[in-house]
Amino acid sequence: MADKIIAEHWLLPTGKEHAQIKYQSSDTDYSPTLAHTQRLFIYKNHDKRADFMPTEKLLDGLRKTIDQYPILATRLVVLENGDIEMHPSAEGVRYRESQCDKDIAAFNPSWPLSCIPPEWRATSWKAEKDMPVAIHVTRFANNSGLVICLSGNHQIADGNGWSMLIQAWAAFTRGETPAPPVHDRQLLRLPEEHRHLLKRGGPELLQKLIVLLKHVERRHVLLRFRADKLAQLKADAVASLTDEERASGWFSTLDATIVMLWRASVRARTAVPDDKILAETAALNMRHRLPDLPRNYFANAVDAPRMTVTAGEMRRSTIGTLALKRRREANNFQFASKEEWIIRASSGEFASILNPNAYFDHGFDMACTDWSKFGYYTDTDFGYGNPVCCRYCSPPSNNLWVVFEGQPDGASGSKPNGLDIALAIEDDAYERFLADSDIVKYAEFLG
Numbered sequence: 454m455a456d457k458i459i460a461e462h463w464l465l466p467t468g469k470e471h472a473q474i475k476y477q478s479s480d481t482d483y484s485p486t487l488a489h490t491q492r493l494f495i496y497k498n499h500d501k502r503a504d505f506m507p508t509e510k511l512l513d514g515l516r517k518t519i520d521q522y523p524i525l526a527t528r529l530v531v532l533e534n535g536d537i538e539m540h541p542s543a544e545g546v547r548y549r550e551s552q553c554d555k556d557i558a559a560f561n562p563s564w565p566l567s568c569i570p571p572e573w574r575a576t577s578w579k580a581e582k583d584m585p586v587a588i589h590v591t592r593f594a595n596n597s598g599l600v601i602c603l604s605g606n607h608q609i610a611d612g613n614g615w616s617m618l619i620q621a622w623a624a625f626t627r628g629e630t631p632a633p634p635v636h637d638r639q640l641l642r643l644p645e646e647h648r649h650l651l652k653r654g655g656p657e658l659l660q661k662l663i664v665l666l667k668h669v670e671r672r673h674v675l676l677r678f679r680a681d682k683l684a685q686l687k688a689d690a691v692a693s694l695t696d697e698e699r700a701s702g703w704f705s706t707l708d709a710t711i712v713m714l715w716r717a718s719v720r721a722r723t724a725v726p727d728d729k730i731l732a733e734t735a736a737l738n739m740r741h742r743l744p745d746l747p748r749n750y751f752a753n754a755v756d757a758p759r760m761t762v763t764a765g766e767m768r769r770s771t772i773g774t775l776a777l778k779r780r781r782e783a784n785n786f787q788f789a790s791k792e793e794w795i796i797r798a799s800s801g802e803f804a805s806i807l808n809p810n811a812y813f814d815h816g817f818d819m820a821c822t823d824w825s826k827f828g829y830y831t832d833t834d835f836g837y838g839n840p841v842c843c844r845y846c847s848p849p850s851n852n853l854w855v856v857f858e859g860q861p862d863g864a865s866g867s868k869p870n871g872l873d874i875a876l877a878i879e880d881d882a883y884e885r886f887l888a889d890s891d892i893v894k895y896a897e898f899l900g
Contacts, residue, residue, distance in 0.1 A: 456551040456572045456591055460508060464516055465545035466523040476524055476539040479641035480651055480795050481739075481807060482608055482753045483537065489576050489587075489604045491846035492615065492824075494833055495564060497557055497598040505596055506837050508550060514626030514835070515588070519546055521633050522618060522751065529583045529608055535653055537608060539585065549575070550590045557598040563860065564842040565900025566673040566875055574846050575604035585609040586618075602846065611755045613738050616827035618751070627836040634751035641746070641754065643795055652799045652808040671852060671877040674886070676896040677859060678710060679871045686710060686772075686895045693771035702784075704776035707856065707872075710895075711735070711821055712775035714854070714876065717889040718819075719767045721882035727765030731818040734759050734806075737783060743791050756794070757820075758782035759804040759812070772891075819876070823856040830858055830869045845875065852877045873899070 465471075498505040519525055525546050527539035551572065561568045575589035586609070589602040605615040617634055624631040643651065678686070683706050690709040691699070715733060719725060734757045740748050760782045767775070785803060788794040798805035806812050829843040842860050847853050859871035878886045887898055 456553050456570075458549060458551050459592075460550040462512060462548045463545045464512070464519055464548060465526050465542075466520050467516070468520065468523070471523040471526065472541050474523065474541065476527060476636075477638055477642065478537045478539075478608065479638035479752055480643055481641045481755075482638065483653065483809075488607050489582070490607060490612070490615065491574055491576070491602055491604040492619070493569065493573065493842075493844045493846060494601045494603070494619065494829065494840040495557075495598065495842040495844070496600070496835075496837065497841045498596055499838055501596075502837065503596070506599055506835055508590075510626055511590065511835070512548065514622050514624075515546070515548060517625040517630075518618065518622040521621060521631075522636075524609065524636060524751075525586045525618075527585060529585065529606065539609070547575075547584070547587045548590070549588070550592065553591050553593050555593060556595045557593040561900060562841075563675065563677075563899040564844050565675040566844060566847075567900055569844060569846060571846075573600055573602050575602040582606070598841075607753070609753075610751055611738070611753045612736065612822060612824055612827065613740060613754070614751045616824075616829070617749065620828070620832045623833045623835045627834065632749065634749050635747045636751055638752050640750065641752065641791055641795065643792065647792070647796060650796055650799050652801075652810065669852070670880040672880060672883050673875065673900075674878050674883075675873060675875050675899040676714075676892070677871065677873050677899055678896055679859070682895045683710065683871055686713060690771070690773040690776055693773035694777070698774060698777055702777055702780060704773070704780040707823065707825075708776040708779045709772055710872065710874070711854070711856075712779055713772050713891050713895065714874065715819065716767050716770075716772065716775065717891050718876075718878060718882065718886055719764050720889060721885035722879060723882075723885070725764045727763060727768070729764045730761060731764055731767060732759055732761045732816065733779070734812075734817045734820045735779075735783070736820075736822040737786055739786070739794065742786060743788060743794060746791055755806075756786055756798060757806045757812075758786060759817070819852045819854055821854040821856070825856045825858045825872055830861055 524539055526542055528542045530538050530540045573591050575587040585606050587604045590599055592599045603619050621631045687706045687709050736755050736757055739754045739756055740746055740750060746754060760779050795807060798807035801808055801811055804812050830839050833840055843857055845855050854876040857873040858869035859873050861869055
């Protein structure tokens with residue numbers, strides 16, 4: 454039975470001055486498809502409170518959040534020259550509530566993506582692309598909990614930005630006042646004398662993406678890596694290095710984990726020839742790499758290092774060798790200033806999403822984004838406890854791999870453990886992937 458919509462509210466900033474403000478995009482805001490990313494935060498009513506996360510309290514906190522983030526109430530407008538601006542809207546932010554006929558206990562407590570119904574989404578995949586954000590709250594039967602879906606347009610902000618937003622909403626709802634974000638998109642806009650250097654995607658980019666994202670039958674996979682298994686994986690990867698490799702650099706535990714998964718997926722796809730060039734694109738938060746960009750900048754401040762290998766190299770190489778290669782690509786993204794980043798990225802000196810036509814020339818095997826550092830299990834408490842699980846909505850055909858903090862054990866106040874990684878595997882490789890020796894050794898299959 455489909456969930457029943459029980460309430461819908463449209464919220465605007467309280468200040469009248471916001472009704473006239475138009476926002477320019479920064480030079481790092483441009484998303485080729487104006488796609489929404491949909492984050493799910495699942496809350497359990499541990500104490501069986503009758504007033505668990507009441508609607509009016511959530512709305513009151515959200516109104517205060519919109520006053521701090523008035524750009525959320527705009528609509529995206531594509532200008533004749535291809536630039537995108539955010540213009541005032543008479544509607545504002547849509548908040549919707551639905552009632553689920555199932556108790557939270559009826560769902561798999563690991564919350565694999567395959568058990569998340571499409572009714573929980575806040576926006577559709579193809580419509581509503583001009584909306585910066587939409588929110589959908591689904592309440593479980595018997596007041597047993599709820600799920601918040603925050604659907605944020607990637608043209609407005611990256612994962613760091615949307616995480617700032619939901620944590621601000623949680624703080625306001627708790628009765629606190631979080632520090633305001635930095636909205637000045639001029640921080641990442643080149644001055645007029647350099648704007649001719651920018652590269653923009655046009656119709657040819659959209660056609661390229663249509664080909665790259667052609668429908669492939671895939672299945673969602675959710676894997677858990679406990680902290681001890683991650684430590685073992687990292688140690689094994691380091692042990693696989695030659696002395697020369699060990700002296701040449703370092704890699705993170707996540708580098709080792711992602712290349713292990715990628716290698717297992719390539720080994721499982723036996724029809725992929727050894728000489729086929731494969732690429733991984735991985736989101737990189739530039740706020741931590743640019744000394745002149747505030748950490749609380751609300752917009753897009755990401756690039757995406759691109760690791761390219763042949764399928765044969767992927768199959769033959771050790772995890773340590775591949776992890777070193779992945780880390781080198783990320784380490785190339787070092788700049789003295791915001792302006793240097795944008796100019797060099799646009800020049801084609803290296804693969805960058807700021808030069809999208811060149812970036813997507815050879816396609817990509819998968820895209821990876823790391824949400825494990827956003828504090829979802831510790832900093833999104835609306836006053837009734839942190840979420841018991843955080844997930845995302847995406848069709849498996851997108852082949853997006855998302856890294857989460859490991860889900861706590863479910864008790865109120867419990868801490869994350871390790872990592873949960875959601876990925877998509879082609880149908881005909883699914884069984885071989887799950888049977889891969891590395892998957893069996895290091896991971897737990899959750900669904």
